[in-house]
Amino acid sequence: MSFSSEEKQKAASSPSIRIDNFQGVLGDVYQSTVLQNLQMTVNKGDFDSLRKFLQSHGIEDEDIEELQKAIEADPQPKKRESFGARVGEWLGKMTAKAAQGIGQIPFGTAGSLLANAIWNYYGM
Numbered sequence: 001m002s003f004s005s006e007e008k009q010k011a012a013s014s015p016s017i018r019i020d021n022f023q024g025v026l027g028d029v030y031q032s033t034v035l036q037n038l039q040m041t042v043n044k045g046d047f048d049s050l051r052k053f054l055q056s057h058g059i060e061d062e063d064i065e066e067l068q069k070a071i072e073a074d075p076q077p078k079k080r081e082s083f084g085a086r087v088g089e090w091l092g093k094m095t096a097k098a099a100q101g102i103g104q105i106p107f108g109t110a111g112s113l114l115a116n117a118i119w120n121y122y123g124m
Contacts, residue, residue, distance in 0.1 A: 044123035047071070053117050058104030059094070066090060071121070080124040083115075091115060 003011070043049045047068055054064050067090050074084025083091065091114055097103055098110035105113060 042117045042120035044121065047121065050117060050121045054114075057113070060103075063090075063094065063097075067118075071118075077122060077124070080119055083118065087118065091118075 041049055042053050051064050051068075054067070055061075067087070070084070070086035070090045074086045077083060082088065091111060094103075094105075094114055095107070095111045098105050098107040101107075103110075
């Protein structure tokens, strides 16, 4: 599949393109080998499944406990637009840790991977 320069420009500047719950490779993979496990096993309302997912990505237990308290303290989002203040703070903290190389989540994917896991917990 190929696109014209005009189509590429239109797609790059379109505010209506949105990728929700993306798991995979985005970008040029020409002459590459990519192996991934694209399974997200976080179930709605099941914090244990969220815990296991986070642990599998190297998130420390104390950080997971902090997230659990944040989820309990914040109101549940009504739409998939923004998290409550405490959950948002937690995501920022985890993204900063990834930027410092702490944990097993690469910085470039930390925010979206963690946010999508939490959205799955909320059932969104």
